Amino acid sequence: MEFIPAKTIVSRKNDPNWFGADYNMNIYRGCSHGCIYCDSRSDCYRIGDFDTMRAKENALSTIRRDLRSKTRAGVVATGSMSDPYNPLEAEHELTRGALKLLNEYGFGVAVATKSDLVTRDIPLLREIGAHAPVLVKITITTADDDIARKIEPNAPASSARFAALRALSEAGIVCGVLLMPVLPWITDTEANIAAIAEQAADAGARFVYPAFGFTMREGNREYLYARLDEAFPGLRKRYERAYGNNYSNKVPEAAKLWSVCREVCGRRGLLVHMGDIIKAYQDGYGEQLTVDS
Secondary structure, eight states: OEEEOOSOSEEEOSOTTSTTOSEEEOOEESOSSOOTTOGGGSGGGOOSSTTSOEEETTHHHHHHHHHHHOSBOOEEEEOSSSOTTOTTHHHHOHHHHHHHHHHHHTOEEEEEESOGGGGGGHHHHHHHHTTSOEEEEEEOOOSOHHHHHHHSTTSOOHHHHHHHHHHHHHTTOEEEEEEOOOOTTTTOOHHHHHHHHHHHHHTTOSEEEEOOEEEOOTTHHHHHHHHHHHHSTTHHHHHHHHHTTOSEEEOTTHHHHHHHHHHHHHHHTOBOSHHHHHHHHHTTSOSOOBOOO
């Protein structure tokens, strides 16, 4: 694996309202999942050869230094730019090492992943949860493994992700589904949205947080259109007519899909609103303690 220099890894989060995280942490750069829609592939992030995984140089010593420099503990989000449980993590265990440091220094964690490898660290997540908030968000865009193989070709199957939710839930960890993006004429059916919510509830998830649309910027737009040509012949032209070069895009029946999601989640006791999700995993921990420098 290639290692790249990094002056810092744990940084103040720009939007603390996004799942209540105070800091952000990306240990890896690039991603091997091959998701056709990935915004992190966009040119603005300047990640060359995006499909090649890299790791930050001296990651764990840098994270230790970053945590020691914080005057207050808080929740550290990971997974915003690159999956922290990519295949290389199984060997290198950098995310696992980072969780150990968060535990040592009294920080909580909010993980976003598409990988069932997260279940490896359930004992460690429970240790952190004894003193700080812990949240695991698993991205699931389709309940159909065959469709998942087309739009997320190298990621674990959706069925494996639902199984990971069950394992996390049975361990007492607050977890749920990031239902995003939703791709027009591929995953934007009422049946798919309902199936994801139903299977999430069956697995013991606490929430489904949806976004009924997708984004395109230079870099990821071209990649998306090329992959549509390969996996869904003829669909690219439909996208180009409907969305062109727009950045933020809604699916045609977004309002109806949101209604379906709310109905199923309400009936099955799943949360769908950000404030409720933050409350569900952070209540009971009180004010974060000052970190010893």
